[in-house]
Structure formats: C-alpha cells, structure tokens
Amino acid sequence: MNKKKIRDLMGEVMSWLASSITIAACLGIIIYLFNMGHAQIDIGFLTNEPATTLETEKNGILTPLVGTLLLTFIGTLVAFPWALGTAIYLSEYAKRNNLTETFRLGIDVLSGVPTIVVAIFGLAVFSNPALGFLSSMVEGVQDVNRAFGRSFLVSGITMAVMILPFVIKTCEEALKSVPDTYREASLAMGASKWYTITKVILPTAKNGIITAVILGMGRIIGDTAIVWLTLGGTLRMTGVQPWWRPDNWLSTLKNTGSTLTSYIYFMSPAGEGHQNENAFGAAFVLIIIIILLNLLTDFFMGSKEIGK
Amino acid sequence: MVYSNSGSIIISVKELNAWYGEKKALSNINIDIKKNSITAFIGPSGCGKTTLLRCLNRMNDLVDGFRLTGDILLDGESILSKNRDVIELRRKVGMVFQQPNPFPKTIFENMALPVKENFGNVRREKLEEIIETNLKAASLYEEVEDRLDSSALRLSGGQQQRLCIARALTINPEVILFDEPCSALDPISTMKIEDMLMELKQKYTIVIVTHNLHQASRIADEVAMFYEGQIVEQASTDVFFSNPKTQLAQDYISSKFS
Numbered sequence: 320m321n322k323k324k325i326r327d328l329m330g331e332v333m334s335w336l337a338s339s340i341t342i343a344a345c346l347g348i349i350i351y352l353f354n355m356g357h358a359q360i361d362i363g364f365l366t367n368e369p370a371t372t373l374e375t376e377k378n379g380i381l382t383p384l385v386g387t388l389l390l391t392f393i394g395t396l397v398a399f400p401w402a403l404g405t406a407i408y409l410s411e412y413a414k415r416n417n418l419t420e421t422f423r424l425g426i427d428v429l430s431g432v433p434t435i436v437v438a439i440f441g442l443a444v445f446s447n448p449a450l451g452f453l454s455s456m457v458e459g460v461q462d463v464n465r466a467f468g469r470s471f472l473v474s475g476i477t478m479a480v481m482i483l484p485f486v487i488k489t490c491e492e493a494l495k496s497v498p499d500t501y502r503e504a505s506l507a508m509g510a511s512k513w514y515t516i517t518k519v520i521l522p523t524a525k526n527g528i529i530t531a532v533i534l535g536m537g538r539i540i541g542d543t544a545i546v547w548l549t550l551g552g553t554l555r556m557t558g559v560q561p562w563w564r565p566d567n568w569l570s571t572l573k574n575t576g577s578t579l580t581s582y583i584y585f586m587s588p589a590g591e592g593h594q595n596e597n598a599f600g601a602a603f604v605l606i607i608i609i610i611l612l613n614l615l616t617d618f619f620m621g622s623k624e625i626g627k
Numbered sequence: 628m629v630y631s632n633s634g635s636i637i638i639s640v641k642e643l644n645a646w647y648g649e650k651k652a653l654s655n656i657n658i659d660i661k662k663n664s665i666t667a668f669i670g671p672s673g674c675g676k677t678t679l680l681r682c683l684n685r686m687n688d689l690v691d692g693f694r695l696t697g698d699i700l701l702d703g704e705s706i707l708s709k710n711r712d713v714i715e716l717r718r719k720v721g722m723v724f725q726q727p728n729p730f731p732k733t734i735f736e737n738m739a740l741p742v743k744e745n746f747g748n749v750r751r752e753k754l755e756e757i758i759e760t761n762l763k764a765a766s767l768y769e770e771v772e773d774r775l776d777s778s779a780l781r782l783s784g785g786q787q788q789r790l791c792i793a794r795a796l797t798i799n800p801e802v803i804l805f806d807e808p809c810s811a812l813d814p815i816s817t818m819k820i821e822d823m824l825m826e827l828k829q830k831y832t833i834v835i836v837t838h839n840l841h842q843a844s845r846i847a848d849e850v851a852m853f854y855e856g857q858i859v860e861q862a863s864t865d866v867f868f869s870n871p872k873t874q875l876a877q878d879y880i881s882s883k884f885s
Contacts, residue, residue: 415691500728504791506688508741509718509798518740523731 328557337519352603359600369554369582380601382555383582386471387540390550390578393475394539398482399532405483406490406497412443430484435544441477442468454573461596469551477549478542485522488625489534493527526619533616537609543580551575554585568616579605628657637662637802637832638683643697647690652678653873654856660802660849664790665824667843667864670853670879679853680804683834684720697761701802718745721800723732725807727787728788729779729794734771737779737794738762745798757797766823767794783817792823796831803827803834809842840880844868852876 367379405426412417445453446468454470497520505515521528554577558561558570577585579601588600634828638660645653653675660666678687685706687693698705706716729737739756742749743817749757758775767789768857771782779790788808795803803825809817824833824846837843843850844864852875860867860876871877 327786498728500726501730503689504728504730504794505684505726505740506689507684507722507724508744508795509714509719509721510741510744511714514744518744519730 322571340564349606352606354597354598355596356603358552360603361598364600365604370578378597380579380582380597380604382579383579383601384604385563385574385606386550387578387580388555389471389572389576390478390546391536391539392473393471393572394478394482395532395536397476397479398486398535402483402486402531402535403490403528405487406494407516410491410494411512411520426484426487430488432534433544434542435548438548439475439479440546441473441480441545445473445477445549446519454474460491469549469575471550471574471576472549473547477540477545478539481542481545482538485538486531486535489531490524490528491497493531495526496525496527497523529619530616533612533619537612540578540605540608541580546578546581547584550581552585553580579608635636635662636660636704638834639700639703640679640682640815641698641766643679643682643699643702645675645682645687645695647691648808650693652856653695656858658851658858658861660832660834662687662832662849663828665828665835665846666849666851667842668834668836668839668851668853668857669840669846670746672838672854676851677806678808678851680834680836683802684717684722685723688713701713716772718798719800720797721798722804723788723795723806725810727784727791727811729782729787729790731778731780733776734782734790735775736781738797739789741794741797745751746805750828761793762790763798764796764827764849765789766819766825767793781817784810788812788816788820792820792827800813800831802832802834805833807838810838817842852879854879 353431364379365384366381368381369383370378409423413422444450444593446465450468453472453476454467501519501523502515505519506512510518551557553575556571556574556576558567558574559571561567561572583598583601583605586594586601588595636659636839639654640645640658640660643653643656644651654680656675658679659837670676680698681687682695683706686697695707697705701716702720705711730740731765732740735758738761739754742757758770759768763772765787768779771790779787781846788811792808796811809820812820821876824835828848835847842862847864849861850867851858852867853859854875860871860873862872868880871880
C-alpha cells in the first residue's frame with residue numbers, strides 16, 4: 320500500500336471511531352437510564368405527587384411532570400411571538416447598518432450567557448415589589464417590601480428570555496431560506512409588504528419556524544438553573560390546594576413548584592433525597608420526552624418539500 | 628420622436644440615468660412605449676435592459692444602493708415622484724420573471740392570492756370566474772382544470788411560467804413586463820408563450836426583455852437595442868431587422884443570425 324492509501328484509510332478509521340464513540344455514549348446513557356429507571360415507572364409513579372422518604376409506596380412525579388409541561392408552555396407562549404416578531408424585523412425590514420449589527424451582536428451575546436446568570440437576573444427583576452403580581456409578596460418580615468420573585472409565571476418568562484436568542488436566530492434562518500423570487504413575485508403583483516410576509520413568506524418558512532419552537536421547548540425542558548432560582552425548591556405545588564382545580568390555577572401559577580430536572584436533583588444524593596431510583600425513573604421520563612420532541616423536529620425538518 | 632403608425636403612448640422614459648452604488652447602469656435613456664404593442668429590449672448581457680425594465684415598476688427600489696435621475700411617465704404621470712403609491716403602480720404594471728416563480732401553494736391559491744390582496748374578499752363564484760378567465764387567457768386552463776388543488780410546483784417549467792403570467796393577469800394590469808420569460812424553457816413551451824403574447828397585446832401593453840433575436844423578430848412591434856447602458860437604436864421591428872442604421876446593430880444582428 321502506498322502512502323496516500325494509508326492516509327486515506329487512517330482518515331476513514333479515525334472518523335468512524337469518533338462517530339462510533341459518540342453513538343455508543345448516547346446509546347449507553349439511554350440504556351443505563353432505562354436499566355436504572357424503568358422499574359420505577361408505572362401508573363402510580365406518573366400520577367402520585369412526590370412524598371416524603373418514609374412513604375416510598377406513594378412517591379410519584381405528577382407535580383414535577385406537570386411543572387415541566389407548564390413551564391414549557393408558558394415559556395413558549397411568551398417567547399414565540401416575541402422571537403418571531405424580532406426575526407421578521409431582522410430578516411425583512413432591518414437595513415444593513417451599525418445599529419442592526421449592534422442589535423445582532425446583542426442577540427449573540429445573550430445566547431452565550433449561562434442560564435444561571437439569566438436566572439439570577441430574573442430573580443432580581445421579579446423580586447421588585449411592582450412585579451409582585453407575578454409571584455407573591457413577602458409577608459411578615461419587618462421592613463421588607465419585596466416580591467418573592469419565584470413562581471411558574473416568573474420562571475416561564477425567564478425561560479422565554481433564555482431561549483429568545485436561539486429561537487430568533489433559528490426563525491431568522493428559516494425566513495432567510497425563503498427564496499427572494501417569492502418576495503419579488505408577491506411585491507410585483509401589487510401586494511403590500513405585510514401581505515407578502517404573512518401570506519407568502521411565513522407559510523413557506525412554516526416548517527423551519529415550527530422546528531425552531533420545538534428546539535426551544537427542548538431547552539426549557541432541560542434547564543435546571545432557572546428552575547432552581549426562580550421556581551423555588553418545593554417539590555409539590557404551593558398554591559391553594561387542590562392545585563389542579565381550575566379556580567385555583569391562577570394561584571398555582573403564582574406560586575412555586577418543581578420540574579423533572581429539579582426533582583432529579585432533589586432525589587439524587589447531591590440533593591436531600593437519597594432516592595436514587597426515583598431520580599433515575601424521572602430521568603428516564605425526561606429522556607423519553609426529549610426523544611419525542613426530537614422525532615417531532617425530524618418530522619417537520621423532513622417535510623421540507625414545501626407545498627408538495 | 629416621430630412614429631409613422633398611430634399607437635398612443637402609455638409609458639414615456641425621459642433622460643433616465645441609473646446607478647448601482649458607484650457603477651453606472653443606464654445613461655440618458657429616452658424611449659416611448661406604445662399602447663397595445665409588444666416592445667422588445669435586446670442587447671448583450673449586462674447592457675442595462677433588465678435594469679430599465681425593473682425601473683418601470685420600481686422593483687429596483689428593493690436593491691440596496693440603487694438610485695436614478697430623470698423621469699418615467701405612466702399615462703402622463705410620473706411614477707418616480709415621492710408621493711406615488713408603489714403598490715398601486717405595481718397593480719398597473721405587472722411583471723413576469725425569468726425563472727418561473729409560483730408560490731409553493733396550490734394552483735388555485737397562487738391565482739387567488741393577488742385577487743384577494745387587491746380586490747378584498749370577493750365571492751367564491753366571482754373568484755373562481757376570475758381564475759378561470761385568466762388561466763384560459765394564459766392557455767393553461769385545459770391542462771390544469773381538474774387539478775387546481777394540487778401544488779403549483781408539480782407543473783412543468785413551461786406550465787409554471789404560464790401560471791405566473793395568468794397570475795399577473797388577475798389584477799388587470801395595463802402593462803406587463805416580461806424579463807426573459809422563455810430563457811428557462813424548451814422550444815415548445817416557448818412557442819406557446821409567444822403565441823399567447825400575441826393574443827395578450829390586444830388587451831395589454833407588453834414590454835419584453837429577450838436575448839433571443841429570433842423571438843424579438845417574431846413577436847415584437849418595436850425593438851430597442853441596448854449597449855453598455857445606452858439605447859443605441861430603436862425602431863419598428865421590420866425596419867430594425869431589414870435596415871439597421873448603426874454599425875453596432877448591424878454587427879449584433881449578423882452575429883446572432885449567422
């Protein structure tokens with residue numbers, strides 16, 4: 320074998336090894352979690368609320384699971400219109416100048432900020448007594464007038480800020496991938512710019528935009544730092560009980576709770592729980608949610624053959 | 628400018644100069660376009676013919692760094708004045724592009740989109756009537772009547788281009804600009820579109836940019852030849868091809884026809 324062929328072969332083997340290790344690591348984590356966690360998972364685990372260490376029979380992840388879904392819902396609801404509006408501005412209206420470049424730089428910087436920093440910022444802002452209506456007021460402490468700054472609403476809004484740069488970027492990419500010929504065709508037939516955006520560009524970019532939102536959801540589901548600081552450290556819902564009754568929903572949203580990620584932390588030896596098996600059970604449920612989201616993304620990315 | 632025949636003038640370009648950034652694209656253009664006729668802009672690549680075409684419905688407004696001096700009159704009114712409504716202008720001056728550009732929607736939706744934007748919510752029967760009439764005018768109706776609800780992207784290139792023409796017709800323009808509409812099409816599709824253009828000029832005024840001198844000689848009433856941003860010769864088609872006055876036009880015609 321000559322030198323070139325050996326180099327070729329080595330390159331192929333190295334890249335094959337690298338990808339094999341990656342796949343092995345991914346599968347390894349999922350298989351390990353399945354092994355450790357699947358025994359926990361039954362109807363009771365999914366429908367019971369977290370209980371104390373002594374009542375192991377009744378221990379479940381209902382409130383953390385609902386907490387994860389609630390936060391994802393609130394975060395997406397706030398972030399999506401906000402991000403889409405910004406992306407439309409950047410892609411369709413903004414001219415190339417220093418102001419726009421500064422704006423873009425700001426978005427890039429925000430996307431690099433660790434979530435714990437976003438979290439502490441959120442806590443500081445929402446502790447302002449004027450924003451107390453989003454959580455609750457601290458009561459019974461003399462000379463203290465501030466909001467508690469921790470609730471599903473506060474945490475959801477903070478999550479929205481956290482995923483905003485990412486969703487803006489991805490939506491902007493989706494809008495930019497719409498060929499200019501569509502814009503020209505629409506404007507040339509006497510359509511206004513807004514009509515062009517809403518009737519031609521957005522429908523064409525729909526799949527890319529949905530993908531952006533789903534990926535943003537994945538980030539909210541996986542985040543722990545923001546939950547830790549702005550949702551508080553209670554496993555159960557702390558609003559008026561029973562928390563699931565519609566007339567108590569507002570109270571539930573304005574009070575604290577947990578998510579799957581914070582539940583895992585509490586149940587792990589690092590937290591206060593020492594209930595490893597429950598932590599793994601919850602981790603397995605979390606992984607399943609993430610896998611489902613990814614399949615959904617593939618579905619929308621795959622149907623890129625728009626309009627056919 | 629004196630013309631022997633008596634078509635009234637719909638567009639009048641006066642001393643137009645245009646630049647892309649620092650680069651001059653058009654120099655001192657003067658041309659009148661007659662109503663219900665086909666005017667062809669010909670000349671080598673990069674000579675400014677498409678630039679002038681895109682000035683006529685102000686599509687060049689979308690290009691960063693584009694500016695112009697001079698004036699363009701449509702029905703005697705300037706289209707360049709500050710308070711001119713560009714959207715209303717583009718309703719009167721439609722455009723068909725070089726690459727067929729139907730939207731990734733159904734054939735029906737492609738046709739309905741401009742109607743809804745320009746005439747508001749028309750009744751369904753009225754909408755269907757407009758769509759049928761214009762698909763027929765673009766000689767596409769027979770080929771698509773039983774699949775109006777399938778994607779426009781499934782049509783052949785020639786059919787897509789005829790759909791784009793039909794779409795441009797839905798808003799009743801006075802003038803339709805064609806930017807090399809056949810350059811991406813096969814000869815049979817090209818013939819169909821040329822036949823259609825001959826029909827359409829009964830009702831509309833047509834300005835067409837073409838690389839194809841045969842095409843210009845087949846369909847145009849008037850020809851303007853561009854070279855390096857200037858119009859070097861303009862005449863009726865018969866005169867231009869049988870008796871070109873400038874050396875440039877003679878050379879261009881003989882090189883293309885030999």
